[in-house]
Amino acid sequence: MIYHGNPVSKGIAAGPVFLYQPFTAAVSGDLLEESAVPEALNKYEAARKNAEAELKALHARLQSADPEKAKIFTAHIDILFDEAMDGDIREQIENNRYPPDRAIAEVFEKYARILRKAPDPLIKERASDIRDVKTRLIRIWNGVPEKNLSSLPAPAVIVVHDLLPSDTATLDRKNVLAIVTEIGGSTSHSAIIARSYGIPAILGVDKATEHFSQGETVIADALTGQVISEPTKEQLRGCAEKRRRFFAQQDQINTFINKEAVSPDGVRVDIELNLASVSEQALEGEKYTDGVGLFRTEFLYLGRDSLPTEEEQFEIYRAVLTKFGGRPVTLRTLDIGGDKKLGCLNLPHEENPFLGNRALRLCFDRPDIFRTQLRAAFRASVYGNLWLMFPMVASIDDIFRAKQAVFEVKKELTDENIAFSPDVKLGIMIEIPSIALLADFAAKEVDFASIGTNDLCQYTMAVDRLNPAVNEYYQSYNPALFRLIHLAAKSFLENGKPVCVCGELGGDRLGAAVLMGLGVRKLSMNISSVAQIRKLVNELPMKKAEQIAANVLALSSAKEAEQYLNSALKEILS
Ligand code: PEP
Numbered sequence: 001m002i003y004h005g006n007p008v009s010k011g012i013a014a015g016p017v018f019l020y021q022p023f024t025a026a027v028s029g030d031l032l033e034e035s036a037v038p039e040a041l042n043k044y045e046a047a048r049k050n051a052e053a054e055l056k057a058l059h060a061r062l063q064s065a066d067p068e069k070a071k072i073f074t075a076h077i078d079i080l081f082d083e084a085m086d087g088d089i090r091e092q093i094e095n096n097r098y099p100p101d102r103a104i105a106e107v108f109e110k111y112a113r114i115l116r117k118a119p120d121p122l123i124k125e126r127a128s129d130i131r132d133v134k135t136r137l138i139r140i141w142n143g144v145p146e147k148n149l150s151s152l153p154a155p156a157v158i159v160v161h162d163l164l165p166s167d168t169a170t171l172d173r174k175n176v177l178a179i180v181t182e183i184g185g186s187t188s189h190s191a192i193i194a195r196s197y198g199i200p201a202i203l204g205v206d207k208a209t210e211h212f213s214q215g216e217t218v219i220a221d222a223l224t225g226q227v228i229s230e231p232t233k234e235q236l237r238g239c240a241e242k243r244r245r246f247f248a249q250q251d252q253i254n255t256f257i258n259k260e261a262v263s264p265d266g267v268r269v270d271i272e273l274n275l276a277s278v279s280e281q282a283l284e285g286e287k288y289t290d291g292v293g294l295f296r297t298e299f300l301y302l303g304r305d306s307l308p309t310e311e312e313q314f315e316i317y318r319a320v321l322t323k324f325g326g327r328p329v330t331l332r333t334l335d336i337g338g339d340k341k342l343g344c345l346n347l348p349h350e351e352n353p354f355l356g357n358r359a360l361r362l363c364f365d366r367p368d369i370f371r372t373q374l375r376a377a378f379r380a381s382v383y384g385n386l387w388l389m390f391p392m393v394a395s396i397d398d399i400f401r402a403k404q405a406v407f408e409v410k411k412e413l414t415d416e417n418i419a420f421s422p423d424v425k426l427g428i429m430i431e432i433p434s435i436a437l438l439a440d441f442a443a444k445e446v447d448f449a450s451i452g453t454n455d456l457c458q459y460t461m462a463v464d465r466l467n468p469a470v471n472e473y474y475q476s477y478n479p480a481l482f483r484l485i486h487l488a489a490k491s492f493l494e495n496g497k498p499v500c501v502c503g504e505l506g507g508d509r510l511g512a513a514v515l516m517g518l519g520v521r522k523l524s525m526n527i528s529s530v531a532q533i534r535k536l537v538n539e540l541p542m543k544k545a546e547q548i549a550a551n552v553l554a555l556s557s558a559k560e561a562e563q564y565l566n567s568a569l570k571e572i573l574s
């Protein structure tokens with residue numbers, strides 16, 4: 001049987017399915033009979049032993065591959081055997097006749113709450129570890145086997161309803177052969193992360209978690225978007241051959257990874273990096289790029305119980321700025337809301353989150369959060385070449401408000417005698433059509449623009465970028481989008497202000513060809529696209545790119561544009 005989805009990160013793999021359904025803890029309410037207490041205590045002890053065994057196995061599995069991650073699980077064993085908590089749980093079972101799961105839930109929560117109030121952020125963080133151990137114990141108590149993406153027992157194809165950003169952050173990359181989800185479009189964060197890790201991914205496979213069973217072998221073909229269940233021997237052989245060819249082609253493209261991006265007629269394009277974490281692996285991209293065109297700072301806030309402190313942020317920003325030396329590091333202020341929720345902020349439910357209190361709007365709403373981030377960024381600015389930009393700018397007023405916040409933070413730092421660089425560049429993301437249309441005014445207010453084509457496409461086409469049901473309407477090659485980009489880029493370039501494209505279109509071969517032709521000289525992308533785009537720039541004369549762009553602007557549909565771009569590039573590129 002063949003199922004179809006949206007191939008968002010290229011590649012192909014065959015392997016057993018790992019069905020992932022995160023466990024959510026529910027606890028029993030009824031009190032125990034007096035006579036049931038001794039058995040409950042024994043069962044609690046048994047659950048603890050099981051949890052210890054699981055944690056030891058996780059630790060052993062990670063010890064050589066990722067010792068830092070392994071340490072987390074040693075800390076969890078310590079929590080499991082914490083004498084104070086153990087004493088309280090036993091007391092609740094013996095004296096109050098609480099069933100063990102309820103006793104565990106209440107006691108662990110009590111301690112987590114106490115830690116959450118600690119002034120030291122490191123101690124505060126332990127609250128999430130306590131909650132993690134609590135969920136593990138309650139899951140074991142319920143007889144539910146362990147499911148976790150941070151440490152898979154063997155290589156597998158992950159099949160999941162949707163991957164949360166926090167799931168992807170802890171993904172056991174070496175064992176994930178491919179990702180198949182039921183929802184998510186090509187610019188969802190799952191897709192972006194899969195691409196940056198180079199993991200084949202097919203999103204939007206309807207009812208995937210019902211079609212596939214745990215452990216069955218599938219082929220995930222993220223070149224065509226097919227997921228094949230019960231493949232024949234012949235199909236498996238075909239898959240192996242296709243995989244071999246794919247890697248050979250990748251090797252050929254990879255020879256360009258270090259080549260300066262200069263077109264055959266001598267025009268240079270900066271190839272910058274999109275960063276969504278500061279792991280060693282993510283920062284490897286520094287070797288192959290001319291700067292950071294998009295530093296998605298959300299990862300600092302995700303999957304934790306408390307907001308990151310100024311100090312914590314400062315250390316991270318400083319590390320990245322130092323690593324890139326004099327090259328620009330474009331830090332995007334917090335972009336939360338939309339598909340990204342924060343555990344540490346109790347954000348109200350919104351009917352239309354992508355049109356709601358997102359990104360800059362949320363920062364205006366929570367000046368404390370905004371100020372902390374701006375202070376950390378400006379303090380770090382003395383360590384490198386900081387460019388600071390604001391996401392989700394919709395109006396000139398938004399620019400004034402953001403600049404006012406920057407002004408206040410700079411004044412504060414000056415009053416406190418804290419140094420910051422006078423050369424920090426301020427820019428906006430162009431991802432809402434209104435600001436693209438007013439770019440001539442915006443260009444007078446800021447130093448640069450960065451076009452976020454993922455959202456610009458979403459808002460131009462009026463289509464939720466995560467909803468597979470409307471995926472066909474999310475048309476990145478629609479000439480309407482290119483016309484808006486043209487308008488915005490032209491306004492900034494005429495004012496002598498740099499324009500970057502940091503949405504997925506910048507790392508896409510067809511899209512990048514048009515962007516070059518529209519005058520964009522900075523493209524920012526995931527590391528997995530760098531070699532391909534360096535190759536494109538080296539092979540595509542800028543004069544030709546300009547003709548291509550002009551032709552695309554004169555077309556009327558995404559389909560025509562895609563067909564035209566494919567054939568035009570086929571003629572030119574090797
Ligand atoms: C964009 O919208 O193009 C962008 C780069 O931001 P994000 O994908 O993080 O929304």
Ligand code: MG
Nearest residue numbers: 431452454455
């Ligand atoms: Mg965006």
